[in-house]
Each structure stands twice: as structure tokens, then as C-alpha cells.
Amino acid sequence: MSAGAELITAEDPYFRGIGADASLPHCMxxxxxxxxxxxxxxxVxxxxxxxxxxxxxxxRHVDPRIIVTEAFWA
Structure with a gap:
């Protein structure tokens, strides 16, 4: 759930560029x-x-969406 929250609130959900994901928790x-x-x-x-x-x-202009197509946890 915390990973989803990080993605939804990210400024750029594709994390383009070097060090663009520096604000993410160290485990992601x-x-x-x-x-x-x-x-x-x-x-992720x-x-x-x-x-x-x-x-x-x-x-999308009104309601951007993140669609998770696969989730796995061991």
C-alpha cells in the first residue's frame, strides 16, 4: 500500500532522469x-x-491513473 501511495503522489510517476527516484524510500x-x-x-x-x-x-487531464497489472510479494 505504501508503494501505491508513493506512486500516486509522485511528481513524475515514470521517474525519468538520473537520481529522479532519490525521494523514494531506500527499499524501493x-x-x-x-x-x-x-x-x-x-x-517497482x-x-x-x-x-x-x-x-x-x-x-489524463482530469484524473491521472496508475494501473497495477501485477503485484507479487514473497
């Missing part, structure tokens, strides 16, 4: 699912690899 890392598609699905590694979320950000 975000990267594109495919390096060739930086605007496509992204993966949680707790040093113990889990992950795969999400896509839909930018």
Missing part, C-alpha cells in the same frame, strides 16, 4: 519494464527484491 527502486519503452509499463522493486509491482501510468 523503479525502472522501465523494457528499456526500449520508457513510456510503457514500469516495475520492493524491499530489496522481495516483491514487485508492475504498473502503467495513464496521464
Amino acid at each position: 527502486a523503479i525502472r522501465p519494464l523494457a528499456a526500449t519503452s520508457p513510456g510503457g509499463p514500469h516495475i 522493486d520492493l524491499a530489496g527484491g522481495r516483491g514487485w509491482l508492475i504498473y502503467t501510468f495513464m496521464q
Whole structure:
């Protein structure tokens, strides 16, 4: 739930650029699912690899959305 809250309140949910995810908790890392598609699905590694979320950000003027397509926790 805290990972979802971080994504929803992020200034840039794709965390583009070097050090753009520096404001995230130390146990979270975000990267594109495919390096060739930086605007496509992204993966959030949680707790040093113990889990992950795969999400896509839909930018809309009125109500931007983050759609989680897969969640895993070991």
C-alpha cells in the first residue's frame, strides 16, 4: 500500500532522469519494464527484491491513473 501511495503522489510517476527516484524510500527502486519503452509499463522493486509491482501510468487531464497489472510479494 505504501508503494501505491508513493506512486500516486509522485511528481513524475515514470521517474525519468538520473537520481529522479532519490525521494523514494531506500527499499524501493523503479525502472522501465523494457528499456526500449520508457513510456510503457514500469516495475517497482520492493524491499530489496522481495516483491514487485508492475504498473502503467495513464496521464489524463482530469484524473491521472496508475494501473497495477501485477503485484507479487514473497
